[in-house]
Each structure stands twice: as C-alpha cells, then as structure tokens.
Amino acid sequence: MSTPKPFFGVLLVLGAAVLWGTTGTIQAFLPEARDPLLVAGFRMVFGAATLFVLAALAQGAFAGFRQLPWGWVLAAAASIAAYNLLFFKGVLGAGVGVGTVLAIGGAPIWVTLSTIVVLRRRPDRITMFGQGLSITGAALLVLSGGSESSSLSGIILSILAGAAYAAYSTITSKISDAAPSVTVAAATFGMAAVLVVPVFFIAPLDWALALSPMALLIFLGVVVTGLSYALYTKGLQTVPAASAVTLALAEPLTAWLLATFLVGEANTPAKMAGAALLIAGLYVVSRARPAD
DSSP states (O other): OOOOOHHHHHHHHHHHHHHHTTHHHHHHTSOTTOOHHHHHHHHHHHHHHHHHHHHHHSTTTTGGGGGOOHHHHHHHHHHHHHHHHHHHHHHHHHOHHHHHIIIIITHHHHHHHHHHHTSOOOOOHHHHHHHHHHHHHHHHHHHTTOOOOOOHHHHHHHHHHHHHHHHHHHHHHHHTTSSOHHHHHHHHHHHHHHHHTTHHHHSOOGGGSSHHHHHHHHHHHIIIIIIHHHHHHHHTTTSOHHHHHHHTTHHHHHHHHHIIIIIOOOOOHHHHHHHHHHHHHHHHHHHSOSOO
C-alpha cells in the first residue's frame, strides 16, 4: 500500500476525527441504562471485525501480519483498549464536557511531554502554537455554558484516558511503516478486542440486545471505530503523533456542529469563539512541517 502524501495524511486524520465526533450523538440515542464499559467493549469488537474485513479486501494486507513487531502491537492494543474503557467510564463521572477536554484535549500535551522527556526533543514552535490554540478552543467550545458536576474519580479516569490515547498514537506512529496501515490497525484492534472481552461477563447485557441499541452499537463499531481508525492509522504514516492528536480535536468541533444543527442546542459567544480558535489551531497544525 502506498504511503499518503503529508497533506493527504492530514485529511485522513481529520476524516477520522469527524467520524469520532458523532459518538456523542449516537450515545444520546442509547438507553439511559447503558453500561459505559459495555459500550466500549462492543465498539472494540465491532471495530476489530471491520478492520479485519478491510484487511481481507486489501491486497497484501494479510501477508503483512508476519512483518509486525508484535511487542509494540500489544502495547498499542493495550493503550487503545485502556483509552476506550477509561474514556467512556470517565465521562460518566466527569461529565461529557470536562471528560472530553481532559481526554481528547489532554492527549497533545501528553505527546509533547513524552517527546521532550523521552526523546529529548522539543516539538517545533508552529506545532506547539497550533496545539495551544486548538486546546484552548476545544475547552471553550465544550465547557461554555455547561453546568456539569464532576467527580474526582471521573476527572482522574479522563486524564488517564488522554495519556492512553497519546500512547496509542505515539506507538502506532512508530510502527506505521512496518506493514500496510490496515494490517497494523487490524492487528492492534484485534488484540484490543481480546483484552476487553471480560467486560461482557461483568456488565449487564440486557439493554444492548434490543434491535435499536444493537444497530447503534454496530454503527459505532463499524463506522465510527473501524473505518475511522483505518483512516487514522493510514494518516499516521506521514502525520507526526503530536500533530495527529491535535488534529483529532476536530472531534469536539464536529460534535458541536451536530448538536447545533441537528439537535438544536443553543449557541453562545464563548462557543463561537472556541470554534474559531479550534479551527485556527487545526489550520496551523496542518501547515506545520511533517517531521517529528
């Protein structure tokens, strides 16, 4: 499979983030009795199945499994499994707004810190400036007008979710050239799906077995997870992890647009300012040099 051009890689990452931005709208239609760990479990299982189907359709993808560094794949799988479980559980306690900012907005900070501490390398100033704009914009966009109460446990889980997501992105970026991108994604999510299997034995399943909730869970797994991470993994071949996790902040921007134009949620000047800052930050990051 060919390596995407840098700008095309940016578009792939943004496309993934737009799909992730539909998660909140989908969850709004799930039963109130839903268990967040089970939502994450179904998301991983259906997402992994989708990625294996995509790998089966891609020429040479299955042969690429022999080339994978399985230790790193396991680390990426553990990271993405932890992110999903921590995020869905975290937002339940912290609130959707606070949880999203701490998890998704915190990921660029974690990647930047790891780059400085572990690699002894400071990200370029353009990327850091874009990160600052994007994180500030996301915070304004998601938190403005909110009256959510946040528990300490929810806040901690959301912060840890951001760290796990940053770790997944960094590791996947490191191994993105080891095999076709869909092979990397399928292997990672396949192992992650195995890691989350225990939640199906400890969480109540009754609410998920009705036709409507199951259809939504399938869509969440197939499109919002499987297809999106196929795009994201492909994009990581040319987009540095620090830039990719910042571009992923298009997720709350998408969620805001859906809430405004589909759900009819009221807008505020602060949210408009946040959207403007976020778009400006995404533009700056997309124009940064592609090297880590």
